[in-house]
Amino acid sequence: MNPFSFFSRVSGYAVAIDDFFFALVALSILVTAIVFALLIGFCVRYRAGSPHSGGPRPGLELEITWMVATFFLFLFVFWWAASSELQALHAPAGTLDIHVVAKQWMWKAQQPNGIREINEIHAPIDTPVRLIMTSQDVIHSMFLPALRIKQDVLPDRYTYLWFTAKKAGAFHLLCTQFCGTEHSRMTGRLVLMTPQDYARWSSTQQPSQSMAAEGETLFRSLGCSGCHGPNSSVHAPDLTGIYGHAVQLSSGRTITADDAYIRDSILLPKRDIVAGYQPVMPSYQETVSEDQIVSLIAYIKSLSDEHALNAKGERK
């Protein structure tokens, strides 16, 4: 039983971080106790007039001993910290992706099936979940203390958090990057549910459309399909099946078509030109919102799903 049982810790990662933390606490208490004991002990034993005062003291060999000892102790702590960081670095394949858009002073989330939430994120336990986050204004930070994770949320960029929770319940969701007047009110709940409950909850919520379907509508209404559609006469890259795959750029570089790349291609189309195409696409910076970009990405992503690819094969 953890001495601080009032901490909620709802993932294996959180438990591992706590173990590391409390090991460091024990080490720190030990060192502090030794320093205090020596300071006080010396003040008593070598007080003015004491017969123990004076006499030779150890020299350079002691200095070198604790220099080397401290260095290797710190190296060990660094190794422990670094190895747990590296283990948690990459999300496993096939995560459940939830999009989060932060703005002064609220969190907007969108589930894969299109359900929109404000200041609340529902997620299943025992499933790897990934948050794909961006901000509409200043820098915010997504902090989920029960999972021991945090990531700044930046304007014009995607950042990610992932976790596999083990325990259901409602937990704090806090903004930890000072973001202006109502910073301390930019809080919410992370609701973790068993996969069954999550499925039930998803079906009772009525999204107007799934995210991909919404994206498809936008794809047409914004005029994307005019060039990128299958029957277009304009020479533009076909988007079917590109998500998650390598794209050859005219600069000679190769880039993976992930969320960030697609977002950049919509807003800054002249930055990374696909090899063999002319830079004719206008920027949509003024036209689309972060929410709409998220839907567009979901649509392009759906074009890479198995049945979409099959349909493409049939068409050929």
Added chain:
Amino acid sequence: MTDIALDRLPQAEPHPSYLTEGHTVASWLLTTDHKRIAVLYVLSITAFFFIGGLAISVVRLELLTPHGAFLTDEEYNRLFTLHGIVMVWFFLIPSIPTTFGNFLLPLMIGAKDMAFPRLNLISWYLFVFAGLMALYTVIIGGVDTGWTFYTPLSTFYANGNVIAAAAAVFISGFSSIATGINFITTTHMLRAPGMHWTRLPLFVWSIYATSLVMVLATPVLAMSLLLIVAERWLGLPIFNPANGGDPLLFQHLFWFYSHPAVYIMILPAMGVASEVLACFARRRVFGYTAMIFSMMSIAVIGFLVWGHHMFVAGQSPYANLVFSFLSFIVAVPSAIKVFNWTATLYRGSITLKAPLLYVMSFIGLFTMGGLTGLFLASVPIDIHVHATYFVVAHFHFIMVGGTVSAFFAALHFWWPKITGRMYPDAWAHYGAMTMFLGFIVTFLPQFIIGYEGMPRRYHVYPEQFQPYNVISTVGALILAVAYLLPLFYLTWSLKYGKLAGNNPWQATGLEWQTTSPPPKENFEHTPVVTEEPYFYEYETHEGKGS
């Protein structure tokens, strides 16, 4: 030793002290005497210390309840920003260097004054002008970005007077740079005959290392503040991503100054601790050479660790690893200093006077602050506690537990030299103990709520954290009493304190071999140094191997 000839002189030929050189306001405001300028700095930074303290007292009272009591969100944000800006740039950065550094550096190396006495006075005027500008910012409504001025909040979204605040900090930076140049030049050029680099007191070394950081890091702060003004005022696209800028660029520039700034605050405190310990243990500082090397390596490696403030900012995880490793490395010399201070007491002959008590409290709190720094250097723990009260507690242990305790140690140690008077020792003991107690009660609970997940800069907070916040506020009240105590008994001693005599602590060091208070020229005759520093009576030649 050099004291033999000098000690007898005052009776034979009394000369006026620097305090009696002139009594007009102009004789103070136009002085180029480093000692008078130091006194001017003491008065001005004390004023800022209480302004910054008042701001945070209001914040702590507000935090008694989780839902806010008497402040609006905006007032709350402006108060903690005021606290941060004033305490960092108008108290902690100038604290020990401009006061004790100014007063003692020429005395300790046997010089008549600083290398550039008029530049020294200009530095004070720049500082005061910057300080008044910061107060003007408050009067016209304040600023609500936090002391860190993160973009794009500060350049586009904040409603406060960002430009005025940035200008105030910008100007104070020039005061820092000028002071640093003055200290470096003085140490190089004006050492008395025989005062070799290996005979310099560790306080001089600490001021020297600090000055290097001031001169090299402060220009980067100036640049980043100018870029904020350029973007906010002139609309130049620099940090705003909508115009192709990079908001993280600001954080890199800001922490490139602001992490070394922590060493500007703590290095002089380390110097003070070494002087006081040697004097009251009657022994040489253990590992004198190792102490010099650790201070210089802290000053150098301190420039390479800024990225540990950005582990969750969106920086590459591999960069995080490098910055994490370097942060562990920079902690090694700090740990070595703690061991050396402790070993200085070994086989000493210790009198527990007030300055030593303050230094003990410094070592204890600095050790705890340093150890919690290892938590923050560890990427996975930092990811969890970043921007929580854990971080707030950590840096207050270093800056308040460390620097402010050492500032009070220095004040009590050199007070008889500066004023010629002794303060009541018993009161000073109560002061030191109250300060330690108040500090622990205020900041220890913040480690716990920090790990539990209470974010910093929160006006309203989840109810589960209330008990700890109440304890913290009670501690802050104790701390307020502890800071007011010296204000009273030290002021009292100016008039009623016993005359101190030239060397009340029987300390080595050139500053103790002139009169208290020293004459305008510091020394009747330029002293000649023939000994290593800290050659106290309990030292033996066979024992000073390190």
